[in-house]
Amino acid sequence: MSDSDGKKTLGLRGAPSRPGNVKQSFSHGRTKNVVVETKRKRVVVPKPAGAKAGGGSNPSLGDPSKRPAGITDSEMERRLKAVQAARAREAEEAEARAAEEKARAEDRERRRAEIEAKEAEERQREESLKAKAEEDERRKKEAEAAAAAAAAPAATPAAPRSPNIKSGAPTPAARKKEGDREETNKRNKGGDDSRRSGKLTLNQALSGGEGGRQRSMAQMKRKQERQRQKAMGGSVEREKVVRNVNLPPAIVVSELANRMAERVGAVVKALMTNGMMVTQNETIDADTAELIIEEFGHKVVRVSDADVEDVIKEAEDDPKDLVSRPPVITIMGHVDHGKTSLLDAIRKAKVQSGEAGGITQHIGAYQVTTDNGQVLSFLDTPGHAAFTSMRSRGAQVTDIVVLVVAADDAVMPQTIEAINHAKAAKVPMIVAINKIDKYEANPDKVRTDLLQHEVIVEKMSGETQDVEVSAATGQGLDELLEAIALQAELLELKANPNRAAVGAVIEAQLDVGRGPVATVLVQNGTLRQGDIFVVGEQYGKVRALINDQGERVKEAGPSVPVEVLGLNGTPGAGDVLNVTDTEAQAREIAEYREKAAKDKRAAAGAATTLEQLMANAKVNETISELPLLIKADVQGSAEAIVQAMEKIGNDEVRVRVLHSGVGAITDTDVGLAEASNAPIIGFNVRANASARASANQKGVEIRYYSVIYDMVDDVKAAASGLLSNEIREHFIGYASIKEVFKVTGVGKVAGCLVTEGKASRAAGVRLLRDDVVIHEGTLKTLKRFKDEVAEVPSGQECGMAFENYEDIRPGDVIEIFTREEVVRTLD
Numbered sequence: 170m171s172d173s174d175g176k177k178t179l180g181l182r183g184a185p186s187r188p189g190n191v192k193q194s195f196s197h198g199r200t201k202n203v204v205v206e207t208k209r210k211r212v213v214v215p216k217p218a219g220a221k222a223g224g225g226s227n228p229s230l231g232d233p234s235k236r237p238a239g240i241t242d243s244e245m246e247r248r249l250k251a252v253q254a255a256r257a258r259e260a261e262e263a264e265a266r267a268a269e270e271k272a273r274a275e276d277r278e279r280r281r282a283e284i285e286a287k288e289a290e291e292r293q294r295e296e297s298l299k300a301k302a303e304e305d306e307r308r309k310k311e312a313e314a315a316a317a318a319a320a321a322p323a324a325t326p327a328a329p330r331s332p333n334i335k336s337g338a339p340t341p342a343a344r345k346k347e348g349d350r351e352e353t354n355k356r357n358k359g360g361d362d363s364r365r366s367g368k369l370t371l372n373q374a375l376s377g378g379e380g381g382r383q384r385s386m387a388q389m390k391r392k393q394e395r396q397r398q399k400a401m402g403g404s405v406e407r408e409k410v411v412r413n414v415n416l417p418p419a420i421v422v423s424e425l426a427n428r429m430a431e432r433v434g435a436v437v438k439a440l441m442t443n444g445m446m447v448t449q450n451e452t453i454d455a456d457t458a459e460l461i462i463e464e465f466g467h468k469v470v471r472v473s474d475a476d477v478e479d480v481i482k483e484a485e486d487d488p489k490d491l492v493s494r495p496p497v498i499t500i501m502g503h504v505d506h507g508k509t510s511l512l513d514a515i516r517k518a519k520v521q522s523g524e525a526g527g528i529t530q531h532i533g534a535y536q537v538t539t540d541n542g543q544v545l546s547f548l549d550t551p552g553h554a555a556f557t558s559m560r561s562r563g564a565q566v567t568d569i570v571v572l573v574v575a576a577d578d579a580v581m582p583q584t585i586e587a588i589n590h591a592k593a594a595k596v597p598m599i600v601a602i603n604k605i606d607k608y609e610a611n612p613d614k615v616r617t618d619l620l621q622h623e624v625i626v627e628k629m630s631g632e633t634q635d636v637e638v639s640a641a642t643g644q645g646l647d648e649l650l651e652a653i654a655l656q657a658e659l660l661e662l663k664a665n666p667n668r669a670a671v672g673a674v675i676e677a678q679l680d681v682g683r684g685p686v687a688t689v690l691v692q693n694g695t696l697r698q699g700d701i702f703v704v705g706e707q708y709g710k711v712r713a714l715i716n717d718q719g720e721r722v723k724e725a726g727p728s729v730p731v732e733v734l735g736l737n738g739t740p741g742a743g744d745v746l747n748v749t750d751t752e753a754q755a756r757e758i759a760e761y762r763e764k765a766a767k768d769k770r771a772a773a774g775a776a777t778t779l780e781q782l783m784a785n786a787k788v789n790e791t792i793s794e795l796p797l798l799i800k801a802d803v804q805g806s807a808e809a810i811v812q813a814m815e816k817i818g819n820d821e822v823r824v825r826v827l828h829s830g831v832g833a834i835t836d837t838d839v840g841l842a843e844a845s846n847a848p849i850i851g852f853n854v855r856a857n858a859s860a861r862a863s864a865n866q867k868g869v870e871i872r873y874y875s876v877i878y879d880m881v882d883d884v885k886a887a888a889s890g891l892l893s894n895e896i897r898e899h900f901i902g903y904a905s906i907k908e909v910f911k912v913t914g915v916g917k918v919a920g921c922l923v924t925e926g927k928a929s930r931a932a933g934v935r936l937l938r939d940d941v942v943i944h945e946g947t948l949k950t951l952k953r954f955k956d957e958v959a960e961v962p963s964g965q966e967c968g969m970a971f972e973n974y975e976d977i978r979p980g981d982v983i984e985i986f987t988r989e990e991v992v993r994t995l996d
Contacts, residue, residue: 705744902926
């Protein structure tokens, strides 16, 4: 075969001859190549030079003489067959792809048809539902119109109307025409008022129908209600909801919008309108927020941080709910006077034998049931720290105080302290004269000594009950219990067990295995396992309640002492326990109390040292007395010191001795000093280790003296600090300004003539203009000619420059003076 240029082309055996498959042959050196193009690739088949058509065994292989060396007929035939096989595979792949594309197109058409069918079905269902709703509405209106027509008085029979006469009720044809018009209008508007179908179709999901959001059931109900009101001719405007907005001293804008249930953007816009360019995350003050709240039509309720404690405010109990409760009795007295032994005899237990050295080392709380069935709650105190802390925190725990006095030892220092504490707490007292079984017992001496402290017993024609008892033999125990029962009956102690519990912490400790443990005396209500509570600056949940016998109980009523487990920290003695509804409330109250206590400590700095009291006295003029606690080695020294202290003072200030005693300074003294904000004066005595640690922790100052005169002088100096210092002013001289000069680096300098007295560099000056003081300060420079001088006498000229002031004019007068601060004393 030959092409138009006369070049020979190679015909492939066994392959159909197609135009464009064998494109051309070209010569390169001695070898001719045949280019075979397929649908995907271009194959170059080498052709031996000189090959002729029909040459060799295959006429299509050409002349073998022109074939390249090494290429045989079989090799050439194999290569051509490979090209044919490639072309055949290409054709099969093309057919497979065409079939796949056709199947895919048919599948798309089928799915599109299904989607369109479903959409048509949905539209038909919506139209049917809509038509049914309109028909129901029409029937409802017709029924209402018929009922109204029947109710109207029919004085004159209604004349029959012709169908052609226009009436108030539309004819069926008119109703149908009106319905078609409304349907057309809704369809032209895009169908925004149509009901949303229950299903989301694939087409709606792909096309972003409904904005990618679905209406909630509440929104659908509101829409139906608006449509119903609109159909009934009612107003569709929403009624303004007026809310009570709790407003703290400062509030974030977004939180304010949330409490008003208004949009944040609207609140920010209102603030900007009022001239405040703020964002939603900024804080505004309460006054500004109140204006915004009133602008939106809401009501303001001012609150503060302290309002978090409103949830635990004690409510008045109904007298019908009150029932009798056991009395709480505190055993007090001097060391080794038999307090614990007496309680041990009452309880018929061996508590005292378990104490180290026979001395009570902690506060015990016990319940005792007498022979006649009466229940008594006893508190055994080694000292009075908890008692004082309770009084300082306002927790009235004790109902009756039993003062134990040894008949062979009479009144001792801690006995006097117990009397003072009982009087300060304003609770009734019963005197138990113990150790009456001893030979040297003298109960009359005890009654006589009590007279010195204004405690008059019944046998001395007083009101305080006294009972002679013996813890060893049990003598007088029945009379003591009878006296306690009589006193409790007079007090008429009642509580409401059916309410949230309120109690006081008697003692607290950090147990290694159980964590923080507090001994709580329930005062009102019932404390149950699982209750959430707040106590002082701590909070928690009751994990377990343990009574005085070491047994676990589920609940504890009024006047019942229990150990409470489940606190997050150790509370203080006297802290009040209140049960709350939620843990969040308890945590919030505890955090507020902790912050308030921290702020109080930071602001007051404990204020229990002499220097702090003096500083506070100068700031607060209402302080007119200096409280003190006196402890001495002997009673005579204590009385002498008290008498010396009472003589210190005048009409403006005086020294008040809160308590004086004999013996070492104890935790009791530190607790009383903390409650009264007073320092402790020790004369020839020292504080024990526990008292020192407690004083350091509570910030109470302890001063030691061995000479009474030094003590009196220091106290007199401290009391003198309560008096304000006197400021005295001394006139030095006058100077008249003749001319004003401006000096580089100095400013304005007044050329003056000292007319009276003298001018001093270290003195204060006043600038008088027309006899009116316009400036008071100090001199920056005082010069005589070019020299800086300390003072200038009368009749001489000088130059003066004021410190930080330059408004001086010729004719002004300078007054020179000095001030002296005179310290006032009580001498």
